Each structure stands twice: as C-alpha cells, then as structure tokens.
Amino acid sequence: MTGEKFNLISFTGKMKVLHASWIAFFITFLVWFNHAPLMQAIAGTLGLSSQEIKTLLILNVALTIPARVIIGALTDRFGPRLVYSVLLAVSSIPCFMFAFADTFLQAAIARFALGFVGAGFVIGIRMVSEWFPANELGTAEGIYGGWGNFGSAAAAISLPTVALLFGGDEGWRYAIASTGAICLFYSVIYYRTVRNTPEGSTYFKPKQVGGMEVTSKGDLIFLLIMKVPMYAALALLTWKLSPSNIDMLSSTVSYGMYIGLVFLYIFDSYKVIQVNKNLFKEPVPEIHQYKFKQVAVLNILYFATFGSELAVVSMLPLFFSEVFALDMVYAGLLASAYAFMNLMSRPGGGWISDRCGRKKTLLILTAGLAVGYLCMGLVDGTWPLWLAVAAAMACSFFVQAGEGAVFAAVPLIKRRLTGQIAGMTGAYGNVGAVTYLTVLSFVDYQTFFFVIAGTAVVGFITLLFMEEPKGQMAEVNEDGTVELITVS
Incomplete structure (x- = not known):
C-alpha cells in the first residue's frame, strides 16, 4: 500500500x-x-x-x-x-x-x-x-x-x-x-x-492452481455446492438455445451439452479436491484460515444486485413503453436513468462501506433493494410517469450501491485468492441475470419485480451470517515470513 x-x-x-x-x-x-x-x-x-x-x-x-x-x-x-x-x-x-x-x-x-x-x-x-x-x-x-x-x-x-x-x-x-x-x-x-x-x-499467489483453496473440510463441501448454480445457469442457457425454445441447437447437441456440463462439474470438483487434499491430512493453522461462508454470502448478494441490474436494464425500456404507452425512443431515454446512476451510486456504496462498516452497509442497502423492487412491482399505468421513473432511480441506487458494497468486502477475505473470489462472485451476478431473464419469459412485469424483491430478502437473511471483516489477514512471503494485512 x-x-x-x-x-x-x-x-x-x-x-x-x-x-x-x-x-x-x-x-x-x-x-x-x-x-x-x-x-x-x-x-x-x-x-x-x-x-x-x-x-x-x-x-x-x-x-x-x-x-x-x-x-x-x-x-x-x-x-x-x-x-x-x-x-x-x-x-x-x-x-x-x-x-x-x-x-x-x-x-x-x-x-x-x-x-x-x-x-x-x-x-x-x-x-x-x-x-x-x-x-x-x-x-x-x-x-x-x-x-x-x-x-x-x-x-x-x-x-x-x-x-x-x-x-x-x-x-x-x-x-x-x-x-x-x-x-x-x-x-x-x-x-x-x-x-x-x-x-x-x-x-501473493495461490499455493496451487486448478481450484480455489479453502481451509476446512466443511468449507470444501460448501464450495462444491456453491459451484452448482453456475453450471445450472449454463444448462439453462443451453435449454434456451434448444428446440424447446429458440431452436438454435439440435436435440442431439443440446443433450450432448447437458452431459458435457455434468462431466465438467465432476472434473472441476476433482480439481478442487486435489488442490485441497491437504485438508484430509492435517488442519490449516488458524492464522491462515478464512471462512468460505463470507464468499457464499457475497455471491448471493451479487446475484441479487448485479444480476438484477443486467436483467432490468434489458427490459426497462419495454416496460415503460408498454405500461405507459410511450414510443420506444422516449422509453429508452427514461430507462437510461437507471444505468446512469452507476456513476455515483456504486462509488457511493463503497464509500459508505468504508465509513460505516461492511456488514451494516450491506444490510441497509439490501433492505432498500428489497423495498425498491417491491415498489417497482406495484407500478402500473395509473401511476404518474415521473413517480415511476423516480421509483426506478431510487431502486437503482440501492442496486448499484449494493454492488459497490459487495466488492468493498471481497478483497478483505483472503488476499492471494482475491481474483478467484472476485471471479466467483462476479459469475454469480451473471447467474442472477440468466435466472431473472428466464423468469421474465414466463411471468408478467409485476411478478418479475416481486421475484427479485424476494431474492433480496433471501440475501438479507444470509447476510446475517456474515462476519464483519476485522483485524488482520495473514499471507506468507516467498522467504517464509508472515505478513499481516490490515482489513479494518
């Protein structure tokens, strides 16, 4: 530093x-x-x-x-x-x-x-x-x-x-x-x-490559479970391209991809177990331990924040156009306000997190996220247009500030694994987008917003199990000496 x-x-x-x-x-x-x-x-x-x-x-x-x-x-x-x-x-x-x-x-x-x-x-x-x-x-x-x-x-x-x-x-x-x-x-x-x-x-670099390091056998099982939704999202994308939907892939190719994803998950799991095989021989010294639940909670929160942002940005112009009978150009301009909030909201979420604490900030922003999408689900043609746009922008603040707060915590878990943790958390954002857009293909706009609000509530509950990053984390230099990195 x-x-x-x-x-x-x-x-x-x-x-x-x-x-x-x-x-x-x-x-x-x-x-x-x-x-x-x-x-x-x-x-x-x-x-x-x-x-x-x-x-x-x-x-x-x-x-x-x-x-x-x-x-x-x-x-x-x-x-x-x-x-x-x-x-x-x-x-x-x-x-x-x-x-x-x-x-x-x-x-x-x-x-x-x-x-x-x-x-x-x-x-x-x-x-x-x-x-x-x-x-x-x-x-x-x-x-x-x-x-x-x-x-x-x-x-x-x-x-x-x-x-x-x-x-x-x-x-x-x-x-x-x-x-x-x-x-x-x-x-x-x-x-x-x-x-x-x-x-x-x-x-600092990982001790081994091929899979994320964890520091307990329970966390190893937890990691393997948390990988499942990523493969499920890829299977969902395959289904969208199959004859059951847009018919880009043949049935044979689709089934081949499903089978391939199963084998890829098995291979991925094998590599993770190989990287962490030392856990079955001796425990990791306490100074080098970290809790994978911290990663899992941030994954779920990014699913709800960035996942919903990608999904809502894709559908918001059409939402304004259909609900308020606007032409697409005007509807697109109104919807762009949601994305423009990124310039200040995401840095704002990180700034608040620096000053008020990681967990407290995430709890407040996730609660705001749930309420924001609940309000969006209540929007209909009887609302004044300005109020609907204001609701979308307020919701956008909590979404993007929440993203900033998530990644204010990601680098404080384990320094040498920051790229892998960020990669997994970031991937969960895309998993969220795939999930929400799939839900949208089956339900109306109001239900779509209510579903996002529901997942934000789930995120709030899981957040209660997160521990505030505090003290120092330890990393080992090439000469064997231990370096302590302050996280609070």
Missing part, C-alpha cells in the same frame, strides 16, 4: 493505477455491449430474424460465467497487469470478427467469444486491492466498478453517431471495429502504465 492521499484529480501512484484500471474496465464494457445500440442496423445487413437477434443477446453473456472464474484464477497466478493486457488484446479479435461478419453463424461465433471480455471486471478488483488500504478500498473499488460499468451506456450514446459518421447501411461495422481498435491499443497502454503492486510490496 502507498501512504499518499486519496485524490481523484491525481494521476500518479495509486491514483494512476485506479484511473488506468477503470478505463480498462470501461473499454471492456464498451466492447461487450457495442452491438446493443446498433442491433437494428446489424439485423438489416445480415437479414436476421427476431429469434436470431435474441440468440445473439443470449450468446453475448453465455461465456462470461465460466470466463470470470477462469480469469480470476489467472489473475491470482500471473498478476492483473499481464492478464488485463492480454484479455484486452485477445478480445479485439472476435470484436473485429463480429464487425465484418457476413452470416448469422459468423456473428454468433464472434458474439459468443466476446462473452470473455465481460470477465475483465474481476482483474481490476485484484489490482485495486493491491494499491489501496482497507479504509479507502470500498471507495476505490466503487469508482473502478461504477465508472467502468458506464462503458455500456457510453456505447449506447456514442456508437450510433459513429456509425452515421462512417455513413451507409454498413456504418455499424466500422463503429464496432473502432471499439476493437481501442481495445487493442489500450492493451499496450495498460501494460506500460501500471504495475501489480507498489514498490516493495509482495504479490
């Missing part, structure tokens, strides 16, 4: 790393959602049906669930500087492929591969945690997440104009390709700008 003051207008030391990292995250979201505002033009050029458009939207998030877990492990092993730079450079390739695709199949393959860029978020979580002390960590992580997350809104605002500047029916191709060029260019900038740790600090 460095002793310099927290100064947002500074571009040296730890502040330089924070600015460089949120810009990297901003670019990943710019690329990840570059298709959304141009989908009408893309569909016209490629002759896509409504089912094919829905398929592209699903494929865009499908790979992000396993990608966040994988990227988290790679970050812990090789360091955020290298992993973020490589991710940005490699992600430019499917971005260019999508920009110049001539068929639906080419576009679908490129969009599926681009799901990997959505994993960039977890890299910066580890990077920021290396540079900021515990009393500033929530604010720093909130700025990283909130300002970076704005990349999706920036895509919606800027890319249609860029497409018009290039002109013609295929201006969208050059608009999307420009984001790939930015991604490739910034990969070099990031690598040359940052370092993994401050001068003289140690970058």
